[in-house]
Amino acid sequence: xxxxxxxxxxxxxxxxQQVELLKSGxxxxxxxxxxxxxxxxxxxxxxxxxxxxxxVLMGHLLKWHYQPSFRxxxxxxxxxxxxxxxxxxxxxxxSLHARLEEFIAExxxxxxxxxxxxxxxxxxxxxxxxxYAQEDILNSEFYPDLQH
Numbered sequence: 062x063x064x065x066x067x068x069x070x071x072x073x074x075x076x077x078q079q080v081e082l083l084k085s086g087x088x089x090x091x092x093x094x095x096x097x098x099x100x101x102x103x104x105x106x107x108x109x110x111x112x113x114x115x116x117v118l119m120g121h122l123l124k125w126h127y128q129p130s131f132r133x134x135x136x137x138x139x140x141x142x143x144x145x146x147x148x149x150x151x152x153x154x155x156s157l158h159a160r161l162e163e164f165i166a167e168x169x170x171x172x173x174x175x176x177x178x179x180x181x182x183x184x185x186x187x188x189x190x191x192x193y194a195q196e197d198i199l200n201s202e203f204y205p206d207l208q209h
Contacts, residue, residue: 064092107154108164114150115168118143118198120175123187126205128180137204144199151199165191165198 068075075092076099082091121140125132151158169191177184197203 064090065095068092068095107150107157111147111150111154111157112164112168112171114143114147115164115198116171116175118147119165119169119172119191120179122193122205123172123176124180126192127176127182127187129206131180140204141201144201148199161198162195165195 064075064078067078075095079091079096082088118140121136121143125136125140151161157164172191173184173187176182176187193203193205
């Protein structure tokens with residue numbers, strides 16, 4: 062079966078075939094087009110995961126800040142979990158750290174939507190840009206209070 066057809070019909074079998082071709086040095090038969098596409102997709106997937114985790118973390122930090130009477134263990138544990146997962150992701154992919162400021166800005170839009178949806182506060186009542194210091198994202202001691 063042609064390797065590009067196998068890619069569409071049985072992705073797992075295709076990956077195993079590509080691994081064997083690469084290991085054996087049979088580079089002429091490697092499905093280079095699809096292999097490049099899959100590697101690009103893997104990188105984009107890591108970036109999307111980072112942005113999603115940032116959005117959840119920042120959304121909960123906004124909720125923590127803007128609804129202090131609802132603060133609870135669930136929010137605190139979500140913040141802690143997201144920080145741990147973010148740290149793990151950044152440790153596994155250190156090059157993502159260099160673009161953290163860009164990813165924070167991108168994720169903040171989703172964070173505001175999450176916070177607005179879960180608090181009932183209008184989106185426009187949240188700051189237009191992430192209101193806390195970038196270094197506080199992963200700081201396990203940082204929980205915003207009512208003062209900026």
